[in-house]
Amino acid sequence: MAKINIDKKDIAKSLFLNGAFTQEEIAAKVGTTRQTVSRWMKDGGWEEMKASLTITPDQIISQIHRQIMEINNRIGEREPGRRFATPQEADALAKLAGAVKKLETDIGVPDCVSVAMRFLAWLRPLDTGAARQFGNLFDAFIKDQASKGK
Numbered sequence: 001m002a003k004i005n006i007d008k009k010d011i012a013k014s015l016f017l018n019g020a021f022t023q024e025e026i027a028a029k030v031g032t033t034r035q036t037v038s039r040w041m042k043d044g045g046w047e048e049m050k051a052s053l054t055i056t057p058d059q060i061i062s063q064i065h066r067q068i069m070e071i072n073n074r075i076g077e078r079e080p081g082r083r084f085a086t087p088q089e090a091d092a093l094a095k096l097a098g099a100v101k102k103l104e105t106d107i108g109v110p111d112c113v114s115v116a117m118r119f120l121a122w123l124r125p126l127d128t129g130a131a132r133q134f135g136n137l138f139d140a141f142i143k144d145q146a147s148k149g150k
């Protein structure tokens with residue numbers, strides 16, 4: 001049962017961070033109460049997270065690339081024959097490269113919700129009926145995904 005709550009909480013968090021939903025709407029979408037969503041928001045610092053979402057994955061990747069370049073520049077400045085990464089530098093380079101790969105390939109719940117929200121915003125002015133149907137189907141999909149954590 002705890003796994004379901006974690007999944008619901010993750011989905012609620014994604015809806016809050018990526019959408020413009022009220023606590024009541026989020027609660028209805030994930031099958032919990034507004035009070036529970038309110039507690040999750042307060043305990044998890046979601047308001048602060050939403051404020052910090054102005055940075056994109058591409059910007060983060062760009063920052064990581066700059067860090068990699070800085071490490072490589074330091075290695076390149078060493079005297080000839082000693083231009084090799086130290087174990088700590090090699091470890092840092094591997095971790096940074098792994099972070100870039102993860103950012104470039106991972107698609108999580110927040111990404112799915114974000115795409116669905118953008119699609120709904122695009123579809124709504126074109127066909128409100130289709131947008132309503134898509135919204136209902138996406139809500140059902142989210143609830144189904146949350147229930148698979150049983």
